[in-house]
Amino acid sequence: MLKKLKHVWHIIRRLAGDDAYEQYLKHHAEFHAATVDAPPALSRKEFFKLWQDNKWKGVKRCC
């Protein structure tokens, strides 16, 4: 039961973008950290700025 609730919470966080930063850190560690002169990961605040501005380019909502 607790496991299921956790799973639902996980889905809600993912849907809302609440865990976007954690996802980004994971992506960064997986793809960029190992490369030579990899840029350091963005801070939570910097990342959120980029993420939000990026999210609002183009058609996002309709009738």
Next chain:
Amino acid sequence: MMNKNLKIIAWLAVALLGAFALAGIALNRGESINALWIITAAVCVYALGYRFYSAWIAAKVLVIDETRATPAERLDNGRDFIPTNKWIVFGHHFAAIAGPGPLIGPTLAAQFGYLPGTLWILIGAVLGGAVQDMVILFFSTRRNGRSLGQMARDEIGAVGGTAALIGTFLIMIILIAVLGLVVVNAMKHSPWATSTVAATIPIAMIVGIYMRNIRPGRVLEASIIGVVLLLLSVWGGGWINNHESLRPLFDHDGLPLAFAIIVYGFAAAVLPVWLLLAPRDYLSTFMKLGTILLLAIAIVILRPEIHMPAVTQFVDGTGPIFGGKLFPFVFITIACGAISGFHALIASGTTPKLLMNERDIRMIGYGGMLLESFVAIMAMIAATVLEPGIFFAINSPAGVVGKEAVDAIAKINSWGFAVTVEQMEQLAKDMGETTLFARTGGAPSLAVGMASIFGSAFGKHLLALWYHFAIMFEAIFILTTLDAGTRVGRFMLQDMLGNFNKKLGETSYMPSVIFTSSVVVAGWGYFLYIGVIDPNGGVNILWPLFGIANQMLAAIALCVATGILVKSGKLKYAWVTGLPLLWLVVVTTTAAYEKIFSSDIRVGFLAAANDMSAKLYSGALPPEKAAVAPQLIFNQHLDAYLTMFFVVVLWVVIVDMLRLCVRYLSGKQVLKLSEVPHEPSRLVEDWVRD
């Protein structure tokens, strides 16, 4: 084997139940029926359409390839291309496609009775809308998530691409104007609604600042705070409504409210997204999903009776809410919920860049549209559970039934719908409003419907709170669409102008931002202004215009899809998109023709213009009407030309698409398919290995 037989029996049962429920609602005459029949019919139709038709399209027509790497996998950059779990993508996709459209359209179309709209919502979605969303999502996924306009250019030619672009821009202008009008009509002389809607602006800003600066990226925390504040604002609005000195501050005519919306729209387009647009979007998404869920639960608990007749006499074109016969106008009025061209923009925008596997296309494209269609069905139920007399009293403009309550009631009674002045007064009092007469636009009547459903299911003494909760819920995501639409319009305009002047095309160049935002806001602001001063209630003009524009966009999307199918050597399957296309072409062309040339002044723009100028010159108009008559006459002409333009754009794309098909079939050279070559998916391999 046993299992397979069981499945066949189960699906046969679903088919039988669906047929039984459909027959029940279609053949019922005289007595009122229960809303549960409509829900049952809808769920069965959706289940069959999804299980069989969409599966067949996925397997035979599109030939979905699970082993093929999606753009999200190939181009994964952790930002816009991200392989994402299908339920998450479904959530994003649904939140993006489901706006106020499926709530308003069915409410207006309920003037024909519950049956025509319901059938069109079900059939249109299963055979048209969901198919469109799914195939466009598929084609865009196979083209690295290219947009509809780009696909039209790449696959059909420059003409089709330009037409799609201009069509999208214009539809945005009309859509925002009509949505603005709906909000204005909901707030007109309602201090409660106005103060609550006004409060959503600072609330959104608080949420925005919270998640940008105070606790960066804590989206859920911020949203929960916002939702609590929104609920408090509904309650606070009631307090203001009862407050002697605060009340007049929020008690306004339509026109000042319209100007307030115009100023707000401009501000929202120029301000940074994080301050207003993004937080408002979070709040509206939460409110939307929550309220729709609540409505579904309430309908199932309550099982309300439908009071509207199956078919009313207004199918002959004399309806008070909008003029025009059942055919083609029910198909124009209900666009979102049955088939909406706008979805093609979402299905060729963000969504294809998130898909982890092609097999998810069926659930997200087809399934997402079915869910939106279900929202439209619930809106239809909420509108038709009202006593028809009350429904028409709320939705009929003063220009049709008369300004005085007694006249309006007499007129509505003469149509054969029972309602009394006292009944309307009591209802207004219950809902915490001064009057509910002539509150056109669909939002107030939907709110009354929702309030009575919620009230009966969860407590009747809170009717006024439920009503204003429903108004706030509608307003918040109408305003989100208004903000987002203005911004998108601005980007599109900057993109177009960038072809002539590099500097104007820069999205962060402030003079260009202010100039293009002003143009877009002036565009919809004009139609909103005319809609407010029109005594027949601008909804009669603007909603059909929006419907025609939206269906035109859907037809363009289906043209692109049909062209690609033919070019891929799938001529024998081209009817999958070709038939809905044919239907839309017939519907939009007929509707456009009638809107321009009909001699009925409530339908034809030109007839209305001529009628009004004749009255103006003979001096038959009272002075306050004569003052605005020249503007209304000009506007009717403008609307006629705009409609003509829509039809011409549509036919240009169709002819271009047919030219392409003929050239291909006769073995001549055509534009090559722009599909990205096959690359095997590593995600699938990994999955198999695990």
